[in-house]
Amino acid sequence: MKKGLFALILIPFLLFYAFPVGAVEKEERKWQDETIYFLMVDRFNNGDSSNDLDINVQDPLSYHGGDFQGIIDQLDYLKDMGFTAIWMTPIFDNAEKGYHGYWIEDFYQTDEHFGSIETFKKLVKEAHKRDIKIILDFVANHVAPSHPWVTEQSREAWFHENKGIVNWENQQELENGWIYGLPDLAQENQEVEKYLLDAAAWWITETDIDGYRLDTVKHVPVSFWEKFSEKVKETKDDFYLLGEVWSNDPNYIAQYDQAGLDGFVDYPLQEHLRTAFAKPDQTLNWLFSNWERNKKIYEEPYLMGTFLDNHDTVRFTQDIVQNRQNPGTRWKLALTYLYTTPGIPIVYYGSEIALNGGKDPDNRRQMSFQTDKELIDYITKIGELRRTLPSLTRGTMELLYEEKGMAVYKRVYEDEVAVIAVNNTSGTQHVTLTSKELEAGKELRGLLANDLVPSKDGKYKIVIDREEAEIYVLAEKSGINVSYFIMMGIVYGLFFLFIFLVWKKSRKKRT
Structure with missing residues (x-):
């Protein structure tokens, strides 16, 4: 009884002092309003032991058991933290030990370690029920050395000559060279182009995904990306294309902006973010200069993907630890900036527990869900503010x-x-x-x-x-709202009158 009475008394005060969200009406969600959680499927969560094939959790270069069902099981965990989109590493059938997804052997099949396409469709549906969008990683530059095409004589023209990249400043070498010995697809070949465009469109219509993160964009001609953008956007409205152009020169990155890609993982900003927040007493000026530059260079600067680390970089936590700082404190500051400035925040899995890790593959450690919740609670809080305050996603x-x-x-x-x-x-x-x-x-x-x-x-x-x-x-200013307190006086008066009558009636029954 006492608890119920206290709650009734407290509610009006909570309503009165609740933070304002202005007169901004709820508008249709845009991509710039999203907050993306980036996960590596194999390293996130094992939800189905039946597809645990050749698993070796002690080997950082082997499959660890993460799968589609494991992601489904943790959708509420991600939603509760405020994430509205999930970017997943490639899910297509991969070569042996291709746990990361980038050694593709079949563009139309899911990797057997992750689960069936039916389970993936379930994942998309369950995510959509929670208003979470799904972004798939799509690789158009290369395939695995073990892909059947590589040895098929009829497809010899599907690949560029087997040469590595010597001069990384030469665009022709970037587009034609083999990266890490991976067979480089010749997108200028009309058969290759059609195959890739058809595959990209098929996954959209078949599974209802919401976006692609495009791998190794600068290693594929701009002309191909123009056709790719046109194809996928005619397949589904408001389909998001996030390009990975690993460069610290925004002017170089911007050439792909003209090809129809919506946004890019902002590597120039990432470098400044890590320098600024890895330890205290570092200037933040470069961060704001980067935004001013983005406004001038990109057509849609609010659609840039802002991030601190990913599967190709050393974990941000390692920078912090090397500077002998508290990871939780440093992460909170950095994420606050990320969540309250223009761009779409991309948070790499494990950041919510300050997961550590060095160079690949150490930066791809197994996710743990049995850890301290302090940083998770903080991310949940700023995630809620990002969702409720449109000024944080759309404002000047x-x-x-x-x-x-x-x-x-x-x-x-x-x-x-x-x-x-x-x-x-x-x-x-x-x-x-x-x-x-x-x-x-x-x-x-x-x-x-x-x-x-x-x-x-x-x-x-x-x-x-x-x-x-x-x-x-x-x-x-809060001030004293006389009419409010008069109204509350009436409400409380009626409430206590009700309590009195109930008490009087119960007393008569006892008598």
């Missing part, structure tokens, strides 16, 4: 202050204003914002640590502890 971006790692920036969408403060320093920081940056006479309501910063004399004085961050929304 304006840097208000940055000095030696302390940054304050503003996102504005319609009448919603979010202010993000990131203290990437080893000391408490004080920042004063004036009416030039924010409208005076209001208050900043913190949504992470519940900080409240009122406007005084037209200024907002923000205080952030070392290695902490806060996400604020600009709102009207």
